[in-house]
Amino acid sequence: MVNKIMQNKLLNLKNLIILLAFSVAFITLTNGFYANYRVQKSQLIKHSLDTNHSYAQKLAAATDNFIIAAHQQLAFAARIIEKNLDNQLLIMSEAERIHLQTASFNSVTIVNNQGFALATSPNTLGIIGKKLQSIGAQEALKAQKPMISTPYISTADNFLILVSSPLFSKEGKYLGYVGGTIYLKEKSILNDLLGKHFHKDGSYIYVVDKNKRIIYHPNPKQVGSYIENNEAINSVTKNISGSAQVTNSLGIEMLAGFSPITTTNWGVVAQRPVTATLSSLDDLMKRVVYRTLPLALFTFFIIWLFANYISRPLRQLATTAKEMDSPNAHTNLTEVNSWYFESKELKQAMLKGLGLLNTQINQLKQDAATDPLTGVFNRRSLQLLLKQLEQKGIPFSVLAVDIDHFKKVNDTFGHAAGDKALIELTQMMRQISREEDLVARTGGEEFLLILPNTTSSSAQAIAERLRKLVAQTQIEPIGSIQVSIGIATSLESNFSTDLVLAQADQALYQAKKSGRNRCIVFSPTV
Secondary structure (H helix, E strand, C coil): CHHHHHHHHHHHHHHHHHHHHHHHHHHHHHHHHHHHHHHHHHHHHHHHHHHHHHHHHHHHHHHHHHHHHHHHHHHHHHHHHCCCCCCCCHHHHHHHHHHHHHHCCCCCEEEECEEEEEEECCCCCCCCCCCCCCCCCHHHHHHCCCCEECCCECCCCCEEEEEEEEEECCCCEEEEEEEEEECCCCHHHHHHHHHHCCCCCCCEEEEECCCCCCCCCHHHHCCEEECCCCCCHHHCCCCEEEEEEECCCCCCEEEEEEECCCCCEEEEHHHHHHHHHHHHHHHHHHHHHHHHHHHHHHHHHHHHHHHHHCHHHHHHHHHHHHHCCCCCCCHHHHHHHHHHHHHHHHHHHHHHHHHHHHHHHHHHHHHHHHHHCCCCCHHHHHHHHHHHHHCCCEEEEEEEEEECHHHHHHHHHCCCCCCCHHHHHHHHHHCCCCCCCCCEEECCCCCEEEEECCCCCCCCHHHHHHHHHCCCCCCCCCCCCCCEEEEEECCCCCCCCCHHHHHHHHHHHHHCCCCCCCEEEECCCC
């Protein structure tokens, strides 16, 4: 009777151990997948927020530059007009020139200090000789200085803004203004400047004024509406630049980057759906599960099939299975004394499962650390590698590489050809690099080449070799491209990594400013 009870207890113990083995294996695999999913999800969201923030900053800077150029264009014309205000033929010609020369404005009007329209282009507006009562006209007459009006609805029922420059006589008497309008709901320069997001997955860009009123949106029905309770809009209207996870007017979770447009007190917001950001991660996790599942099921089947043969080795394997998420799991598993064939096979199956899981996890880490188009390091992984160089005290040089007129390549040959040019450039950068050098893509057409233990003169020679190689290489169907390169080194100072990168960026800017297709080494005068 006692033996029977002991036998039952032993049998129950075996079954309990097997059940625990199943449970531990399942929980460990699930926990491993879940933990890695959460980590990769967090990294992808942060990367998307940073990317949208950078994109919004670039668009804000481009809009600032356009507004400045528009003011300069009007100011130049104003100097001509104010000397010939009585010459109707000349001021009509000047209005037409401003309107047609750069397509910056949908219409151009010259107005005297009493508010009467003297000339206009196009001449289909029918307002010459009439007194203008619009909000934009009143604001321009009152300001008597270069300005951008608040958005308003014109007499022709167009939602627009007025950019104006004053007219003064030689004695300083105010004569009126010359102004150009930009339509906000119809095709205009703002549409061309802001109308395309680089992602085609529900991402979009919009612009608000200081009153939280939408003045540009890819959906014209949204233009003119006011938005409240939106963190991105609340921040950017306070001249704050940054990023945030928000919910749009349709209830869709978005990852938004925002930046103020300083010349106009507007704010630009670039945002991408959370679901689009995480779609690649979901697909990758599914592939990991599908590839791991057959081996996991096989392992469970072996455990069940040989239950009557497993005793002490099974307990050791079960104990190890509880620690499969430990860094020492592989070592502990190889040390298990599997003294019969079946337990050895089970041990090998678990090793294979652990190896496959580690392989898939490493693949996830690799995908998160590299640029998906070119396969080189991305900005985040580059920062970690530079931190290691800094901590180890290893001096290095930086080549900041940027393709000249890359937008023209995309506009002329399409984005597929542009992507090919980016890939070809990274291959050429690798070609002239050593094994220990680091190649990274930090922006659309912007790359960094990190050269450990390299002097400034050597870095300049490498940069020049790269520049010539790029210029001589033919890329179908583009032909050849050219690059500008900024060079900085940590050998000549104790500056931080961030400062060395900033110096390389300044040198790159100088190379662009000096005519492009050249290499410039940073110096305090750059």
